[in-house]
Amino acid sequence: MVFEVVTSGHRGLLAIKDVVLQGHQCMNTPHFLTIKGVEVNAGQTAAFHCTVNGRQRDNFNLWLQGIGGLKAPMKSTKPWNNRRFIGTFDVENTTKGDSGRYRCIVHSDKGVGVSNYGELTIK
Template sequence: MDKVLTFIFIAIGVVLPARAQVYKGDCDFEKPFSSCGYTQGRDDDLDWEQFDTSEKPSLDPWMPPGAAFMMVNSTSRYAGQRALLFTPQLKENDTHCVTFQYHVSGREGGSPAHLNVYIKENNSPMGLPVWNTSGPVSTNWKPVELAISTYWPNFYQIVFEVVTSGQRGLLAIKDVVLQGHQCMNTPHFLHIKGVEVNAGQTATFHCTVNGEWKDNFNLWLQGIGVVVSSYEGDE
């Protein structure tokens, strides 16, 4: 008879890493983003805009504070429009860390856009985001630490996607830094059978055990930062 068990895994972290083939992947956006090897998406609706308020001050009250950054203006945009920003192709063995900061400006209590971060491995489709946020509006830059594990000979790109909500505002990122070591505060995300599980997210996996069920049968799971929160089965 079959025994079907359902396990819920909870990961405790989120993050990204790397060095690169030609570019390292860091970008402070003080120089043209293309000099960092970054590119705009081709199959999207909007472009990211590059600003440096230390060179060109702005009177826009929603303009993020600080110097250089990339941003998407959601004003006068329909809900669901997308803007993609790609890092160069990166290649690094083992688990490493990436940090960046993001800022959301707009009407108080509003959420003008969603920010998704993807890992596009070996030119594959983007799949599910490894990290995302939908705001809300904030007066400060918020730091993000992400981790990723890649193994030779794989390579990947980090993709920053902004999806507009139909509300007025701005969403910006700055100071992308790829570190050659594991994250100090956040463990790397779990990657199980193509499913990426990050902080605050859950995933459900179904396992089938064949044979005669015994009361003293135990199924052990091995992993890091994994919690078996429940199982269920019928004889």
């Protein structure tokens, strides 16, 4: 497997060797379902919904990260079922400068989960 890596503004590659595939999902380390892109008019609020696989715990730190370090505050979390929950993030009063890629990140004492990127398009 090869992943794209951005570190200190420089692009590179990260190679991983000896990946072990398990026949079940790990519920201790949180991970995401795919997030979708959002399209709004300038001045509107863009809402991203991050669905986390893993039991919600008090020690979870969940945030939305945009390219260039933009962050959006979490509006709410709600349980989906006993093994998933959804975090909702609002990018308010959007401008063209808010356009770009955003991803969800969750951190707990069991590990870190990072989603795919969802594109924010401002008309």
